Amino acid sequence: MNIPLHFSSEVARARQAGQAVLALESAVITHGLPHPINLELARLLEDEVRGVGVTPATIAIMDGAVRVGLDENALERLATMTPDRKMSRRDLAIALSRRLSGGTTVAGTLLIARMAGIQVFSTGGIGGVHRGSRWDVSADLEELARSPLVVVCSGAKAILDLEATVEMLETLGVPVIGFRTHSFPAFYSGDSGLPVDIMVDSVEEVVDIALRHWQLGLTGAVLVVQAPPEEVAIPYDQMEGIIQEALQEAQKKGIRGSAVTPFLLARVSELSGGESLQANLALLKNNARLGAKIALQLVNSRRLTG
Template sequence: MLHLSSHDASKRSIILSVRPQVQSAEGALPRVALESTVIAHGLPYPHNLRLARRLEAHVREHGAEPATIAILHGELRAGLTDSELHYLATATTVRKVSRRDLPIVVAQKLDGATTVASTMFIAHRFGIEVFATGGIGGVHRGTVFDVSADLPELAQTPVTVVCAGAKAILDLPATLEWLETHGVTVLGYGTDQFPAFYSRESGLTVDARVDSPAEVAAIVRAKRQLGMTSGLLVCVPVPAAAELPAQAVEPFIQQALSEADQRGIRGKAITPFLLARVSELTGEASLRTNLALLENNARVAAQIAVALTER
């Protein structure tokens, strides 16, 4: 394990730990960041550990090196050993960490699993340009004031995020409006539409369609040349065989939303509740879709990371 620290005196106490990169014949492999909330809080054991291993395997199979992001004993980590993945999958004291939680977890030397926002923040500190996740957070239905921390992170952190759009439980039109207002470019990978997480189409358009990793890489390079500091959102539709059509899943989302309102579930508890409840109502069909899109996004992200190293 290599230990890195900032040269800035104000940041010198922050410990960054990164596993040595695997070497190819040409040199260090490109890296793809993976979040850890899905391991510690998204699935029960042993399904969470199996998924974590599969995601890392998909990245490696497509020529890149996985860097699962987490905080262990207050250290920011990019790349975990298998025993560390097992710890995240089984421990009950791992905190769910978004950007606002980072100084608390670091100062108190706690263990933390990273959300989209905090994974982006940490990945950027390690110089990792590509990040694969499931679906981003966004604007919640019924209120324009409940906005996920994922969105402002996308507006200020230059990481390419590969996802299946925003989670279908959210207000997708409002989420896209927020991204447009704050200058976040949204690409459709092999599609002209913004994917709706479980569903391949939402009826909402993206800023541009791309059909290959090389096209994404060209846009990333153009953003660098322009000096833009926002993230780039690459939206990949869930594989057709695993899709849940929007008209089929929407009634279950509405039921879950109604139950959350009746129970007074709010804030950061709402998304985990809705995803779990939709999974129950669909007989775990939505969970299977979620797993399929996570694995597909890891493959695409690795291909983009490799393309960024080519000229």
């Protein structure tokens, strides 16, 4: 039995016309940012994508329905609701059975985008290997290894073990392409000191690499990383000090499991005086714009090659 996908009218029209569509996650709306900033950001990202001539498809679970693209009413409801849970890969069947609602993580969005035939997805930062425990690994990494999409991000969330995360991406066979950068970004910071597999300067080369990756029979994603805009980027050493302070607070308070990441992100924002939030908003917008350009180039390349 195939799970039905509920396409917004805008996404349905784009699919029917063979136009470019860009997937966007929604956990940042339900769990990442407070209201009304979350709603303002969601609208801004979608408008940024439309400005490139691409249709945005914000993905979420609403009352047990898999939604691919949200109209204005659904977007407002998502931004103001108390979500039942974050929707990762393991949560989807439960959510459908219990008719739950919530934003999709990178892993959840990848899975649904793959089901919907969408091949480009933009987000802020992927999950990865957590600090202090290499057994605590985000489902995002395994999902990247099985999802044939181009995924645009600003590296992995800076609160993670970035070196172990990059090593895991290598093990899983996920190529990491630096878009105009030789360094794997540290989310808020442009340079983590870790190298990417290759640097490229154009969306045309990104698409060429992705198509050849899939032509080889490799079914995983191509990860495209770009640094946050220079005007909002925070120096790596400064950010690392803030993260270490937040980690120590989490340990003292006994915060564990799925509660750790939301606590750390909120505390990092407080300790940075809001600088990390501004960097987060700017990089999300930047990544949405790049993802839209890649999605458009991918559609155009396929039309030219038949």
